[in-house]
Amino acid sequence: MASASVSEVNPDHCPVEYILELNSNLAYEAPVVRYVIEEANWVKFQEIINDELVLGPLTSEDDIDSCIEHLTQVINHAMTESIPVRSFIGKNDFPSGLKHCIKQKKRLRRAFFRNKIKRAEMKEEIVRLDKMIIDSINIKNSKMLLNKLKQIKPNHEMYKNINKLLKSSNSMIPALKSRNGSLMGSTKRT
Numbered sequence: 001m002a003s004a005s006v007s008e009v010n011p012d013h014c015p016v017e018y019i020l021e022l023n024s025n026l027a028y029e030a031p032v033v034r035y036v037i038e039e040a041n042w043v044k045f046q047e048i049i050n051d052e053l054v055l056g057p058l059t060s061e062d063d064i065d066s067c068i069e070h071l072t073q074v075i076n077h078a079m080t081e082s083i084p085v086r087s088f089i090g091k092n093d094f095p096s097g098l099k100h101c102i103k104q105k106k107r108l109r110r111a112f113f114r115n116k117i118k119r120a121e122m123k124e125e126i127v128r129l130d131k132m133i134i135d136s137i138n139i140k141n142s143k144m145l146l147n148k149l150k151q152i153k154p155n156h157e158m159y160k161n162i163n164k165l166l167k168s169s170n171s172m173i174p175a176l177k178s179r180n181g182s183l184m185g186s187t188k189r190t
Helices: 042-052 061-082 096-114 119-151 158-166
Strands: 032-035 085-088
Touching: 042 061, 096 119
Parallel strands: none
Antiparallel strands: 032 085
């Protein structure tokens, strides 16, 4: 929208000019709504399924279709009643460039398994994209961790909070390997 010039101005008022620039790159990202399965009330879920699910004799294809539709409605109703929903606004979203790299890597992997000719070139590109993705995710995670560490106030629980942030929830100790690459096991020496 262009700005309009004001030719005559009453001395009691100051002219106001609005300049609106419409940018097509701006996009509203709606919050992602997800079910929080960890907080589900499974007893209530089971009660709703038991109360509302009524199956009759299946004698035709229409009976089967209506039964499937009824089952779907009952499951959806049980989910909405017994599983809480939370909206996440860009909390774990990746930047669009990283999303593009991930899509491109997936596309190349599919082509890699279909195409027998240019496998070496595709493999190099997949490895390059994989390294870029891992590096980008590590940088993003490091920034998030640094921001969380900056928010910790110095008090008696400071070290407990730092340990909680740094502790990996699914840390697994890798198997020991010998120099030739074989797995080492417990062997009895006599």
